[in-house]
Amino acid sequence: MTTLALRRAVPRAGDLDAALGGDTLAELVRQFKLHGDAFRMHAPLLGRDVFVLSHPDHVRHLLVDQHARFEKGIGIERVRILLGNGLMTSEGTLWRSQRKAIQPAFHRLRVEAQVPAIVAANERLATRIAAAGGEPFDLGRHLSDITLEIVLRALFGGTYDVLVARDNPFALLTDEAERDLKFAYALRKLGGLLQAEIDRRRAQRDTTRHDDLLQTLIDARDRHSGEPMSDRQIRDEVFTLVVAGHETTASALCWTWYLVAGHPAVAAAVRAEASAASDADRARPAADRFPHAYRAIAEALRLYPPGWVLTRRALEATSIAGVDVERGDDILVSPFLVHRHPAFWDDAEAFDPTRFVPERAAVRSRFAYLPFGLGPRACIGEPLALAEMLAHVVTLAHRCELFLVPGQRVEWDARVNLRPRSTIQFTAAARRAT
């Protein structure tokens, strides 16, 4: 078959909003049900078709085996306005050298060193929540605050307390829901504050030892030229890490509690293992010590992956597991669709954390699950996010019992990330004296 014939063999399914606006995911779900794991949609704004691929073989080809044949695709220009040319949006040599420079900061040991501060922040949160005294509250707001605190502590270390002492200048990240131009402008205004901190550290770099992400960026040297990162690049990387690291984790935790609280047997198992653990294990939660909490998080990430769409553009003509694309073609992979693909997930819509017991996970394609993406451009923050989510669930489950306020209609809203359309109300009961 010719390339053209092969392209035509991929069914064409309606129009796609190339801005990936609010209804896009609902439309993708509809078309996936009609056409399966390979279809095209016409994007009037672009004047061409976009491929929507959802088979694990497509995932493997696009993100892992043939990743070098693709760059990031539609939507990335908008992200660039918000985040500049940091790790999420950069390409080629710049991306490679930045990834190499930043990767050590997410090494297991560096992440483990942050866990005591993460647990302490969650202990404070548990105290606040338990103090609600049975009154309904918006858990999402607490989650947004705590995930912001954690990523800022990872970035600024001890300087965090100084930066937020009077008024948290980063509060706009939790106060503003929209990620529009107005927000981009407000975020960029934080550049001055960041620059002052960079200058301060460069000036006294021999006397004070900082062990945080900002210092990793300041100390990084290009492998070939020996040059440091420019201040502008450092600022772009910091904004990228704050935005990419905070909202995704907050959404994932909100979905986790929504699902856990709605499944009393899972909730009871999560609480029981948190209570049975030793203080030492609770102080440094590890996935193998808290399997119920870990699996509940993994399953929430399957059903509601905050990064609901990954976009790529072909740099050259190639065939993606049988789907021929031309140079310049855009491709969407939605983890939401892949995670609910009926050929790879039994009873895919059901919340069932036992899918992640090792025996069941071992017989599944590892390309059927990608909440953090896969391949070289996979999430650099995954170790931090997982440590953070586990510490949060274990600490809260030990200290409180969370209940969903009955009668709420909970729907998803797929924008920059997949989050609940409106606030989800919970009540809490303290489990021991706080």
Ligand code: HEM
């Ligand atoms: C539950 C939490 C998180 C989820 C679900 C998530 C999801 C993702 C996904 C799906 C990608 C890949 C995008 C693509 O292939 O196009 C990604 C990339 C990225 N994430 Fe995360 N993320 C989370 C937490 C974090 C955290 C905590 C940080 C940092 C503090 C972070 C920083 C980044 C960065 C910088 C990239 C771009 C990496 C690159 O292209 O080299 N993320 N994330």
